[in-house]
Amino acid sequence: MASRFLNRSHFGRPENRGNLMTIEEANALLEEWVPNPKLRLHMRQVAGNMKAWAIEKEGADAITALKWELAGLLHDADWEKYPDQHCKVIIEELEKRNIDPDVIQCIASHGPAVFGVEPKTSMDKMIYAIDELSGFIHAAALIRPTFYEGLTVKSVKKRLKSPAFAAQVSRDDIQDAVSKIDISLEELIQFIIDHQKDIE
Ligand SMILES: [Fe+2]
Numbered sequence: 001m002a003s004r005f006l007n008r009s010h011f012g013r014p015e016n017r018g019n020l021m022t023i024e025e026a027n028a029l030l031e032e033w034v035p036n037p038k039l040r041l042h043m044r045q046v047a048g049n050m051k052a053w054a055i056e057k058e059g060a061d062a063i064t065a066l067k068w069e070l071a072g073l074l075h076d077a078d079w080e081k082y083p084d085q086h087c088k089v090i091i092e093e094l095e096k097r098n099i100d101p102d103v104i105q106c107i108a109s110h111g112p113a114v115f116g117v118e119p120k121t122s123m124d125k126m127i128y129a130i131d132e133l134s135g136f137i138h139a140a141a142l143i144r145p146t147f148y149e150g151l152t153v154k155s156v157k158k159r160l161k162s163p164a165f166a167a168q169v170s171r172d173d174i175q176d177a178v179s180k181i182d183i184s185l186e187e188l189i190q191f192i193i194d195h196q197k198d199i200e
Contacts, residue, residue: 004086005116011091011108012101019098020066026073029093033077042135045196047072049130050123052195058122068123070099071106075127087115113173119180129177129188132169137192139166148197153189 034040050072054060078089094104108117109124119125140159141148159165178185
C-alpha cells in the first residue's frame with residue numbers, strides 16, 4: 001500500500017471556525033460512505049468517548065463537545081471506500097464543506113505514524129489515544145459471553161500483552177498516544193469501557 005502520509009500541516013481554513021455540521025448530517029454521510037455497520041459502530045463509539053471526554057474532563061461547552069463528537073464520528077469515514085487514500089478523502093470533503101479547521105486537524109491527527117501529522121491540541125491527542133483502544137476494548141468485549149458486563153481493566157491489559165489478540169491493533173501506537181496525555185492507560189481503559197458499553 002502506498003504511503004498515506006498527508007504531507008500537510010494545516011487543515012481547513014481559520015475563517016471556518018465554528019462551522020459545524022449536525023450529528024444527523026454526519027450520520028447521513030456515514031450511511032452513504034460506510035456500508036459496513038461494524039465500522040459505523042466503531043465511529044459512533046469513538047464519537048461517544050470523545051464527546052464524553054470533552055464534557056466530563058475538559059468542561060467543554062455544547063459547540064466544543066460537538067466538535068469532538070464530529071471528529072470521532074467522521075475519522076474513518078473514507079476507510080471502507082478509499083483504503084489507499086484513507087484520511088485524505090474525508091479531509092478534502094470536510095474542507096469542501098467549509099467545516100471547522102479544528103475538526104479536520106483532529107481527524108488528520110488520529111494516526112501520526114500513518115498520516116504523518118503530529119497531534120497538537122488535546123482533542124487531537126485524545127482521538128489518537130481513544131481510537132485504537134476503543135476498537136481493542138470492543139474486540140475484548142465481543143469474545144466474552146457477557147460482553148461488556150464484568151469486563152475489567154485488568155483483563156484488557158492482559159489482552160494487550162498477548163500479541164495474537166487483535167493483532168492489527170498497534171500496541172506501540174497505544175503506548176505512544178497514552179504518553180502524550182495526562183492520564184494513565186488504566187484510567188483511559190476504564191473511561192472507554194464505561195462510555196462505550198451501551199453505544200449501539
Ligand atoms: Fe478508527
